[in-house]
Every structure is written in structure tokens, then in C-alpha cells.
Amino acid sequence: MIVKLEHVTKKFGDVVAVDDINLETRDGEFVALLGPSGCGKTTTLLMIAGIYRPTEGVIRFGGRVVNRVPPKDRNIGMVFQSYALYPHMTVLENLTFPMRLKKVPRTEMLQRAQQVADMMGIGHLLDRKPGQLSGGQQQRVALGRALVKQPDVLLFDEPLSNLDARLRLSMRAEIKRLQLDLGITSIYVTHDQVEAMTMAERIAVIRDGQLQAFCPPNELYDQPRTLFVASFIGNPPMNFLEVEVVADGDAFKARCPEIEIPVSAERGRAAAGRGKVVMGVRPEDIYLTRDGIAGEVYVVEPLGRDDLVDVRVGDVHFKTLVDPGLGLKIGDQVRFGIRPERVQFFDPRTEHSLLWN
Amino acid sequence: MDETMGVGGRGRAILLLTVLAVLTVPIVVGYLWVIISTFSQRTYGLIPVDANGHPGGLTLRNWSFLWKDAAIWRVTVNTFVLAVGLTVGIVVVSSLAGYALSRISFPGRRPFLATTLVLHAFPSVTLLIAIYFVLRWITHIPVVGRGIPVIGGFGYNTLGGVILVSVALELPLGVWLMKGFFDQVPWDIERAALIDGCSRLRVWWEIMLPLIKPGIAALSIFSFISGWNSFLIPYTFMTSQEKSTIATYLRSLLSDTAPVNYSTVAAVGLFQLIPVMIFFLFTQEYLLNIFSGGVKGGS
Ligand SMILES: Nc1ncnc2c1ncn2[C@@H]1O[C@H](COP(=O)(O)OP(=O)(O)OP(=O)(O)O)[C@@H](O)[C@H]1O
Ligand SMILES: [Mg+2]
Numbered sequence: 001m002i003v004k005l006e007h008v009t010k011k012f013g014d015v016v017a018v019d020d021i022n023l024e025t026r027d028g029e030f031v032a033l034l035g036p037s038g039c040g041k042t043t044t045l046l047m048i049a050g051i052y053r054p055t056e057g058v059i060r061f062g063g064r065v066v067n068r069v070p071p072k073d074r075n076i077g078m079v080f081q082s083y084a085l086y087p088h089m090t091v092l093e094n095l096t097f098p099m100r101l102k103k104v105p106r107t108e109m110l111q112r113a114q115q116v117a118d119m120m121g122i123g124h125l126l127d128r129k130p131g132q133l134s135g136g137q138q139q140r141v142a143l144g145r146a147l148v149k150q151p152d153v154l155l156f157d158e159p160l161s162n163l164d165a166r167l168r169l170s171m172r173a174e175i176k177r178l179q180l181d182l183g184i185t186s187i188y189v190t191h192d193q194v195e196a197m198t199m200a201e202r203i204a205v206i207r208d209g210q211l212q213a214f215c216p217p218n219e220l221y222d223q224p225r226t227l228f229v230a231s232f233i234g235n236p237p238m239n240f241l242e243v244e245v246v247a248d249g250d251a252f253k254a255r256c257p258e259i260e261i262p263v264s265a266e267r268g269r270a271a272a273g274r275g276k277v278v279m280g281v282r283p284e285d286i287y288l289t290r291d292g293i294a295g296e297v298y299v300v301e302p303l304g305r306d307d308l309v310d311v312r313v314g315d316v317h318f319k320t321l322v323d324p325g326l327g328l329k330i331g332d333q334v335r336f337g338i339r340p341e342r343v344q345f346f347d348p349r350t351e352h353s354l355l356w357n
Numbered sequence: 358m359d360e361t362m363g364v365g366g367r368g369r370a371i372l373l374l375t376v377l378a379v380l381t382v383p384i385v386v387g388y389l390w391v392i393i394s395t396f397s398q399r400t401y402g403l404i405p406v407d408a409n410g411h412p413g414g415l416t417l418r419n420w421s422f423l424w425k426d427a428a429i430w431r432v433t434v435n436t437f438v439l440a441v442g443l444t445v446g447i448v449v450v451s452s453l454a455g456y457a458l459s460r461i462s463f464p465g466r467r468p469f470l471a472t473t474l475v476l477h478a479f480p481s482v483t484l485l486i487a488i489y490f491v492l493r494w495i496t497h498i499p500v501v502g503r504g505i506p507v508i509g510g511f512g513y514n515t516l517g518g519v520i521l522v523s524v525a526l527e528l529p530l531g532v533w534l535m536k537g538f539f540d541q542v543p544w545d546i547e548r549a550a551l552i553d554g555c556s557r558l559r560v561w562w563e564i565m566l567p568l569i570k571p572g573i574a575a576l577s578i579f580s581f582i583s584g585w586n587s588f589l590i591p592y593t594f595m596t597s598q599e600k601s602t603i604a605t606y607l608r609s610l611l612s613d614t615a616p617v618n619y620s621t622v623a624a625v626g627l628f629q630l631i632p633v634m635i636f637f638l639f640t641q642e643y644l645l646n647i648f649s650g651g652v653k654g655g656s
Contacts, residue, residue: 051548072554084545088567101554149553 001062001152001185002027003048008057010043010209017043019209020057025202028183030176032190032200036232040209041189045155048187050074061152072101077146077184078155081162083138085130091117091141092126098149112148119178120144136167143175147182154179154186160195172199193233197221205229227351230280230344236308239286239318242348243279245271254279254343258314259293264341270354271345277354280344283308286320292337297328311336395419395624419620423628429606435516436602437632438507439523439591440584442516446524447531447580448573454528455535456561460547470536477529484526485593492518492594519591519601523584531576538572539565578640585633603629 003025010018018040025031033041046052048059050071059066066074077098085094095113104112117123120140130138139159146154159175160168176199179186190196196203197217205212205220205228213220213229224230230238243254243261245268252268254261261279263271271277298317299310306321309328320336322328345354390403397405398414407414422429457463458470496502496512509515542565550564551557566573588604595601607625611617 046548049548049552051551070556071548071551072556074552076552078549078552080545080549082543082545084543084549086546086550086564097550098553101559145549145553 002060003153003185003187004060005044005048006058006060008044008047008054008059010040010047010052011055016209018047018054021206021209021211023204023211023214025185025187028185030179030186030188030199030201032188032196032203033206034190034193034196034203034232035206035212037191039206041191041206042157043209044206045078045157045187045189048153049076049078049155074153075149075151076153076155077149077151079139079142079146079157079159081158083130083135083142083162085138085141085145087130089129090126091122091128091130091133094130094141094145095126095148098145102149116144116148119147135162136171139163139171143178147178151184154184156186156188156190158190159188161190161192168195175199193235197233205232207232223353223356224280224344225353225356227278227280227346227353230346230353234282236283236319236321238280238282238344240278240280241316242276244276245274245279245345247272256316259316261293261338261343262340263343267341267343267345267355274347274354276348278346278348278351280346281318281338282342283318283320285339285342286311286318286336287339288320288322288326288334289337290335292335294333294335297330297332297334300328300330391623391627394620395627397620419618419624422621422625429603429625429628432601432603432606436585436604436629438516439520439587439602440581442508442520443523443527443584443587444577444580446520447527448577450524450528451531451535451576452566452569452573453561454532455537456539456565458532459536459539461557470533473529473532481526481589485589488522489513489594492522495521513594514596516595516601519587519594520584522594523587523590526590527580527583531580534576535569535572538569542568574640578637581636582633585629 005021005023008018008021009016021044023031033044035041043052047054050066050069054067061074086097089097092113095116096109099109099112113126114123117126120143122137122140122144125133125137125141130141133141139162142159156175160171163171172195188196188199197220200217202214202216203220204214207228213225215223220229220233224233227240231240241256243256245252245254245263247268250265252263252265252272254263254268254271271279293313295311295313295318297309298312301308301310302324303321305324307324307326307328309320309322311318311320311334318336328334346352347354386403390400393403393405394400396415396417396419398408398416398418399406401410401412404412405414406412458466492511492513495518496510496514498512501510502512503510503515505511505515505517508517508520511517511521546564546568547560550560555563586604587602588608591601592605592608595605603625607622607629610622610625
């Protein structure tokens, strides 16, 4: 099923929760909606589910306009952050409830419930009430309930955020696997970029109700179209500094008062002659070297595999990942370089990328 | 629990029990006296005495209304019908209206909530005359007025009319109570049900109502007891006191002209109390069941 949003806007009184979003999934695609808290992810999802009606715009399921179709006629499955199991029903009753409403014959109903329960590994819990299950088990039941009706579209609203880190990891893989096997178009809301990056084929980044980008994870990472995307994606986050890019013959340099950073011609050209621009550098694109920019170690944060080191050059700080074996300490003098073909440039006023538009 | 309470906890418990016991004594003694006096000719303190003041003089005379006066059974049935009708009416209307007020946004929702609350603050006595005219008017409607079996109809001087008025006067409280319970049910559960294929009415029936069972039980108890004990409305809108409800029957015993037999009054009062106690015993157990077997998580 192809889900398509055309100029979809949702207002709650004066609050614009979702602002003119355009988005089209492919059939069977796994799409993530990613953004900070309060940006309108849940609202978007609930509009697709039919719980909210868009204030403006059109939602299509496989070409059919569904704006006025009630949720029960959309054939969707949804998994909630709160699981939203029916507390007064047993697990089996929770699983069969959607089928009962569709008047599926009893034997088929039980058979399908059993099948899904086995798939989710909850076959031994069928007689329990949700209150007697752990969070992870409840999540599985919720997932099973969404799947058992054989939906055309699966919607997830931060389904893993109530689980502990370890369980989240395994459920993440499991959901992705299931989705691949079943080939159901899925829209997955999360504020966790790692979740979005690892699970989704394409990620829609939303900020204040507006769609900032909609592209595959690696493109989002390597070619951020806005300053927001660049800062939101990636951990540890990108370094930003205000520079002026000047041409020096064939070479280009990014200059801020105390530093001069060579950048590749291809990237520098787009930013040259524009006055002040914002340069973005990912921590992993900064490397220590003998003959580079001189700075002083300001903070060292051990992350285990790497040390996250804050290097100060005048008033400018660069965060970079360093091999802990070097044993850097606060106050050490270091020299570092920046990969010239990896830098990003943004217009400080529009916050749009100067490279990828 | 017991282990964690420790010495201080035990001391507090004893203190609490003492206070409760002291407060309970007058009530228990009062009821004891009522019970004893209904089986006695006279009493001296808590001791039954006969006409000459000697201990003894036990009698069933005060309870003779049970077999001598057929009206008592009629008013008992009437009171029961009134209490049940009131309960059903209030629970049905409140749970529907409470759901709508809690979950559906429609124009005038807030003013409506505010108005019901204000109206509830008005003593119902102020409305009696207006209601009288309404009931008189309903009486003239064919069938509905006074042609319905059991409750008589919904007009003046019918049990149905009394039920109608009582329901109306108690609805604001019920609606607010139910709204409060519905407010507690997480939206996600309702959304999940809508997505799973329920219509709004079905969500109400299959998901919401089972989840607010404790609220419905509480409202039922309140309504039933207030119906069973109601006096003012039946007294006002049914003409013959002996033929309406137990409370008005009791009132008819308190004649202004003849001497009042207080032992009989006490017996009728006790008689009125019995079903309420039974009802309470049952529903209390039910309530405890709901709360102890209650739901964890899922919200
Ligand atoms: N029913 C509502 N009435 C009024 N405002 C609402 C309503 N639902 C959401 N909003 C507002 O719309 C905006 C987007 O909310 P939404 O729940 O979609 O955010 P979200 O991206 O899901 O955030 P989170 O990650 O915290 O769940 C918020 O500013 C919120 O306050
Ligand atoms: Mg949300």
C-alpha cells in the first residue's frame, strides 16, 4: 500500500502541529518519522490512522483519498508507546479482538491468533491479563495485535521507548526483520536517531511540524539539506563554526578570525563569496596530525571505544573522536586537520545547505 | 507490610482503632436500642420492661404491620421499583453523557459542564412547583402519562413520574462522576480500539464501560440508596402517602393528631434498612473484587 500525504496541515486552535507536509512512501517501504519532542510526529501518524482529520491537505492510501474514511475502515495496525492493550481482556482476547470485529470465523480466528502468538513468542501467555505481563511481553502482544488483522499499513508510535536498552536493541532487529518478511508498508515514529537510521529505508525529519528532509539514512548523514538535519543527525553531533570562504587560486579556504581551514574546491566553490556562512564538521572528520591547526585539549569524555575530546582554538571548540590509547589530558597541546572533502556549508539566514539544494 | 510497619506502626494502628471504636460506640448503642425497643413494650435504658416496669415484656406487636397492613408490601415493592428505576436511569444516562463530555469535543461542551454543576448547587425544593406543572402536563399525554404497567406512567401521581424527576435531579452529579472516570482512561486505548475496528458506540460498550466498572458500581450504590431512602420527591408528587414509598409510609405514622407509637416507627425504619444493608454487603464485596483484582499497567 502506498501512503501519500499532500500538503497535509493540522491545526489545534492556534497551534500548528503539522505544517504542509508532503510525503509519499513506496509499497512495502519502512519509513521513519524522526524529530524532537513536540514536532508533530504523533499528530502526523494519527492523521494517517484516521484518528485526526487533517485541517488541510489530502491523505491517500494507494490513490484513494481517505481523509473522511474512519479508522476502522482503513485496515491499519498500530503499535503505541503505551502499548494500549485492553486491560480487561486476556492476551488471547486482545489478539482476537480486531478479528472479532471483522467477523472472522471462530476457528480461523483462533488459528491466526495462535500463529501470531507463536511468531511473537507469546504463545504461553495467552491466558494472562496485560497487567500480569512485563513491558517487553506487553509490547509483543501489542505488535501481535497489530499484525493479526493482516493490515495494509503498520503504524508505530515510539514503540520501544518504554523498554530497557538491551531489550530495545533486540526488539529493533525483530521488528525490522518482521517488516521485511511481511512486506507491509510501515511508518515508524521515533525521536531516537539511531533507531531511525538502523531500521528505516527512508527517514522523514520533522521540525516544528515541517518536513526538513525525506531521504535514505546515509544521504541524511552525508548530505544534510538543512542546518537542523545536520545538527540533529549524528552522535556526537556535528561541530559548527562561522567562517568566510575565500578562493586562493584553485584552492579554497574557510577562514574565521584565528583559523584557516583548507576545503575541497568542489565544496568551497558553493560557499565562496557569500560572506559569513556556517561550516559543519563531523567529529569523525577531524583527525590529529603533526602539522595542522594548533589547539588545546579542553575536555576529555571517555566513551569506551573512543574518547570524545573537546579541542579549543581561541574561542572556537571542536569535538572530535580520538583513540583512548593516546592518553590525552586536559591542557595538552594538539594539532589537528579536517578532511577537506567532508565539510558542510549552510546559509546562516535560511539555514539551508549551500551544497545540497 | 506487617513486618515493615514496626513498633511505631503498631502504636499508630492501636491509636487509630481506639479513636474509631470510641466514635463507633454511640452509633452501635443507638442501633442496639432501636432493635431492642422494637421488640419491647417499653424500655428502661437498654433493658426491655413490661407495663409495670419489670424486666421482660418482649413483644412482636411493633412488627405487626408486616402481616396486618398490606400497604407495607405495596410500598416496599414501589420503593424497590423506584430505587431500581433511578439506578438504571442514572447509570445509563450518566455513562453515555459522561463519555460524550469526556471524549467528544462539541460546541457548548464547557458551558454545559459549568451549567450542570451550578444547577446541581440549587436545592431541589426550589424546583418543586415548576416540576409539578411539568408532571401535570405529562399526565395528559396518552399512555406515557399514566398508562404504563408497574411504574404507572411518567405523569403526576405515578411512580414513573417520581423516577423521572429523581433521575433528573441527580443526573448532574452522576454525569460529573462518570466524566471523571472516563477522563482516567488513556486515550491510546480508545484509539487502539477505533483502529482495531470499533465504532464510537462499540468503543464505549466494549472498552470504556468495562474499564470504569468501579465507577459504575459506586454510582449504582449511591443511586440505589438515594432512591430507596428518597422522601421529598415521592412525598410531593404522589398523593397518598401510604401508597407511595417506605419513607412516606413512615411519615404517615407520625400523625399530628393521634399519639405516635415510636416503637413501630423504629420497626418500620429498621425494615427499611434491611435491603440497603444486604445490597451494600453484596456490592461492597464486588467493589473490593474489582479493586484488588484490578488492572496494573496497560495504560
Ligand atoms: N489534541 C491536541 N490539542 C492541542 N494541541 C495538541 C494536541 N495534540 C498535539 N498538540 C500539539 O501539537 C504539537 C505536536 O504534538 P505531537 O504529539 O504530534 O508531538 P510529537 O512529535 O509526537 O512529540 P513526542 O515526541 O513528545 O511524542 C505539540 O506542540 C502539541 O502540544
Ligand atoms: Mg508523540
